[in-house]
Amino acid sequence: MDLVTPSIGLIFWQTIIFILLFLILKKFVWKYILEYVEKREYNIRKSLEFVEKAKQEVNIIKENNNLLLKEAMLKKEKILKEALYIKKKIEFEAKENAKIESENIINKTMEKIKNDKKEALEILKKELIQLSIIASEKLLKKELSIKNTQENFLNKIIDDLK
Amino acid sequence: MFDKINYLLIIFFCLNILNAKKECKKEIRFNLSQEIIEHIIDSHDFHICGNLIIPLPIILWDNGFKIFLSNKFYNQKIVNYSGFFYKKYKNIIYKTDKNGNLYFDKNGNPINKKPLDLSITKNVITIIIISIIIICIFLKMANSYNKYIMSWTFGKYLEPIILFIINTIAIPNIGIKKYKEYLPFLLTLFFFILINNLIGILPIIPNITGNISITLSLSLFTFFMIISNKLCWKHIFCIPNIPLLIKFILIPIEFIEIFIRPITLCIRLFANIIAGHILIFSLISLIFIFKNILIASFSIPFALFISILEILVAFIQAFIFTNLSALFIGKIFKKNH
Numbered sequence: 001m002d003l004v005t006p007s008i009g010l011i012f013w014q015t016i017i018f019i020l021l022f023l024i025l026k027k028f029v030w031k032y033i034l035e036y037v038e039k040r041e042y043n044i045r046k047s048l049e050f051v052e053k054a055k056q057e058v059n060i061i062k063e064n065n066n067l068l069l070k071e072a073m074l075k076k077e078k079i080l081k082e083a084l085y086i087k088k089k090i091e092f093e094a095k096e097n098a099k100i101e102s103e104n105i106i107n108k109t110m111e112k113i114k115n116d117k118k119e120a121l122e123i124l125k126k127e128l129i130q131l132s133i134i135a136s137e138k139l140l141k142k143e144l145s146i147k148n149t150q151e152n153f154l155n156k157i158i159d160d161l162k
Numbered sequence: 163m164f165d166k167i168n169y170l171l172i173i174f175f176c177l178n179i180l181n182a183k184k185e186c187k188k189e190i191r192f193n194l195s196q197e198i199i200e201h202i203i204d205s206h207d208f209h210i211c212g213n214l215i216i217p218l219p220i221i222l223w224d225n226g227f228k229i230f231l232s233n234k235f236y237n238q239k240i241v242n243y244s245g246f247f248y249k250k251y252k253n254i255i256y257k258t259d260k261n262g263n264l265y266f267d268k269n270g271n272p273i274n275k276k277p278l279d280l281s282i283t284k285n286v287i288t289i290i291i292i293s294i295i296i297i298c299i300f301l302k303m304a305n306s307y308n309k310y311i312m313s314w315t316f317g318k319y320l321e322p323i324i325l326f327i328i329n330t331i332a333i334p335n336i337g338i339k340k341y342k343e344y345l346p347f348l349l350t351l352f353f354f355i356l357i358n359n360l361i362g363i364l365p366i367i368p369n370i371t372g373n374i375s376i377t378l379s380l381s382l383f384t385f386f387m388i389i390s391n392k393l394c395w396k397h398i399f400c401i402p403n404i405p406l407l408i409k410f411i412l413i414p415i416e417f418i419e420i421f422i423r424p425i426t427l428c429i430r431l432f433a434n435i436i437a438g439h440i441l442i443f444s445l446i447s448l449i450f451i452f453k454n455i456l457i458a459s460f461s462i463p464f465a466l467f468i469s470i471l472e473i474l475v476a477f478i479q480a481f482i483f484t485n486l487s488a489l490f491i492g493k494i495f496k497k498n499h
Contacts, residue, residue, distance in 0.1 A: 002203050002253065003374070003436070009221075009279045010204055010375035011382075013286040018383065021293045021354065026346040029300040032307070033324060034345065040310035 171469055174365045194451065198443050202436060204285045204373060205253060206232040210366055218287060222248070222255065224277035232281070248277070255279055284368050285376065292358055292370070300353075327352055327484065335488035340495055344488070347387065351380065352484040359435060359476030363469060371479070372435035374428065381424035381431075384487040388420065394494045423490050427483060434479050438472040 144153075208216040217233035224246060234241045235250040240262035249258045256264060256274040264272045299316070306314035312321050332341040332348055355371055362369030370376050388394050398416045401409060445465040449457045 003199060006375040006378050007204065007279065009281055010283060010285055010373065011379045012280055013282070014289060014376050014379040015382075017286075017289050017293055018350075018354065018379065021296065022347065022350045024297055025300060025350050029297075029304045030346040030349055032304040033300070034328075034342075036307045036310055037321075037325065037328070043310060 167473075170364065171466065194444070194447050197447070198440055201443060202369065202372060202439055203253065204283045204368070204375075206235070206250070206255075206281055206283055208284050208287065218282050218284065220255070220279075220281040222277040223280060224257065228277075285370050285373055288361075288368050288370055289358075289376075292361060293354075296353055296357055323352075324349065331481075331485050331488045335485065335492040337492060337495055344387070344491055347383070348484050348488055351383070351487060352480050355380070355431065355483055356476060356480035359480055360473065362435065362439070363472045363476065369435055369439050371431055372439055374432045377428040377432040380483070381428035384427060384490060385420075385424040387487075388423075388490055388494060391494050394420070397494070423486075427486055431479050431483050434475055438468060438475055442468050442472070 140153075206220060207218055210216065215233075217231045220228075220230055220232050220235075222228040222243075228243045228246065228248075230241060230243060235248075235255075238249070240258060241248045247258045247260060247262065248255050249262045249264065250256075251264055251272055254272075255277060256272050257277055258264060258274055264274055267273050299320070303312070303314060303317040303320055306312065306317055312318050327349055328341075328345065331352075332345050336344055358370045358376075361367050362371060398413060398420070401412060401416075404412065442465045445461040445468065448461045449455065
């Protein structure tokens with residue numbers, strides 16, 4: 001029966017000691033430890049929230065970046081297309097111009113060549129005439145210096161005329 | 163840390179075997195149940211081993227305080243304290259006449275007057291020492307916080323336990339609104355029981371939580387925590403939406419329930435701890451009963467196994483006591499929504 005009979009003295013001391021222990025721990029220990037734990041929890045929660053916010057911000061920035069990139073790509077393509085178009089246009093125009101100009105030049109040169117030909121021919125003719133006159137003069141002078149020949153020549157001419 | 167505890171356990175067991183050998187040689191008739199009970203219950207002096215006994219102060223209230231050391235009772239002596247005579251019989255102090263005569267009733271129990279015994283017994287001195295240890299540990303812990311971070315290695319082991327009590331015991335049972343009021347009580351209760359359970363496993367040191375007075379006192383704290391709240395009485399006597407006839411049945415049931423709860427708390431812890439100790443002691447006592455050292459090869463491993471089980475039980479019982487206290491406190495608030 002000793003085992004299950006509570007003794008008053010022990011209950012008395014245990015009560016006093018436990019109350020003292022409780023008060024000391026409450027005042028000097030639990031207050032601080034719980035405060036620290038709470039502060040840390042608060043800190044962790046805050047930093048987690050901050051991280052979440054930062055993540056969201058980063059996502060927004062990324063999306064913006066992507067949009068900007070897409071826009072830039074579109075613009076680039078547009079510009080390229082335009083540039084190509086302009087290039088082709090310029091090429092085409094240049095070709096046309098070149099053709100016209102070359103035709104013009106060809107025409108002009110042809111005309112010039114024709115004119116030059118005419119002039120050259122006329123000069124040639126004149127010179128030929130002069131040359132033939134000189135030659136005929138000399139021949140005549142030579143022929144006429146000899147009597148026979150003069151007569152022959154005259155006869156010939158008369159023959160030809162006949 | 164657990165390695166060290168294991169080594170300590172082994173060393174203590176070895177000491178026990180040595181003790182056992184000595185006592186076997188003396189060939190004293192071995193009364194197992196009496197021996198076990200003597201080891202488990204409280205006593206007026208601290209028996210360490212062999213003949214080494216530390217006397218402790220005895221404080222009696224008998225028309226004034228009477229304080230003297232317990233070694234005056236040795237060899238069944240009668241203590242004369244300024245005209246008052248006292249004698250110790252079966253661990254209880256009785257008031258006697260000059261010659262120290264004790265008068266017995268039919269069952270063999272003395273009918274002499276018993277003075278109010280407020281002695282500093284073995285258990286009291288252990289509680290004081292353990293309380294000082296707890297205060298030292300937790301003061302160190304509270305002072306070694308370095309910007310939210312625990313810088314003390316042992317504190318790092320304790321902190322998860324504190325967080326466990328907050329998150330698993332206090333908040334789910336009491337509710338997030340009120341738990342802060344009761345948290346210091348629950349934490350003190352938990353660590354007091356846990357450290358007492360663990361230290362109680364070691365031989366020489368008495369098992370404090372295996373004493374019904376201690377557990378009764380602890381459960382009384384929970385009891386007063388409950389009844390000091392007005393809401394508790396409100397929900398016993400003013401149950402809404404219930405017919406009058408059923409009220410007459412329900413009110414006594416609810417009323418008795420309040421008193422039964424601390425008793426169950428008290429007996430659960432006491433029985434669990436004492437059962438383990440009795441088991442270990444019985445296993446080791448097999449050596450004395452059979453008077454054969456070879457029995458040690460069987461009983462020591464079993465005792466070691468039970469000791470390790472006891473470590474588990476120490477944690478579980480501390481948890482259960484605190485959890486049920488929190489549950490009973492939490493019931494006050496939950497029923498009044």
